[in-house]
Amino acid sequence: MAEKPQPVRVLYCGTCSLPPEYCEFGPDFEKCKPWLIQNVPDLYPDLVKEANEKEAGKAANQLKNTSISSGSDDGAASSAPKQEAVKRLPGGKVKKKEKQEVVIEKVIRNKRKCITTVKGLELFGVKLSDASKKLGKKFATGASVVKGPTEKEQIDVQGDISYDIVEFITETWPDVPETSIFFIEDGRKVPAA
Numbered sequence: 001m002a003e004k005p006q007p008v009r010v011l012y013c014g015t016c017s018l019p020p021e022y023c024e025f026g027p028d029f030e031k032c033k034p035w036l037i038q039n040v041p042d043l044y045p046d047l048v049k050e051a052n053e054k055e056a057g058k059a060a061n062q063l064k065n066t067s068i069s070s071g072s073d074d075g076a077a078s079s080a081p082k083q084e085a086v087k088r089l090p091g092g093k094v095k096k097k098e099k100q101e102v103v104i105e106k107v108i109r110n111k112r113k114c115i116t117t118v119k120g121l122e123l124f125g126v127k128l129s130d131a132s133k134k135l136g137k138k139f140a141t142g143a144s145v146v147k148g149p150t151e152k153e154q155i156d157v158q159g160d161i162s163y164d165i166v167e168f169i170t171e172t173w174p175d176v177p178e179t180s181i182f183f184i185e186d187g188r189k190v191p192a193a
């Protein structure tokens, strides 16, 4: 990678030894793909995109798995699946009484991109669009209101702000007691206070 720039660089695919432009017409394009992504990503931007999407999908699946497993060591294992089923009923809105708490979770997306999700502020009468603006401004980063996995709105803040966010929340919205703020760490809910 750190080689001297060379005026003419003839490059052949490490897999099929065709010039990389011809790999897609070569004997086994599938096998060439990893080499192409590694060595000539500019030539095949679609492959790189595809590979990134796969990674993102994997990460999402892992997240799903951790949240499922954390649910089951809650002690309420037997009742949890039932509640899930109720939530997923098509059409009719099921209004469940919700625990009043703010839940903060650090999520890594695409390997490097870290975001901090904040859920539950609306339960304390905080307007999410307003909170999102304030968080973005305070931490000089991007923040937006998005729909989470269960269609409930949450705030996504770019970057890891989990260490300063509790103080900011309790100072900005005094109605939110520190004892109602939780972190998700390794799939477990941990009180912030």
Ligand SMILES: [Zn+2]
Residues within 6 Å of the ligand: 013, 014, 015, 016, 017, 018, 020, 023, 026, 032
């Ligand atoms: Zn090839």
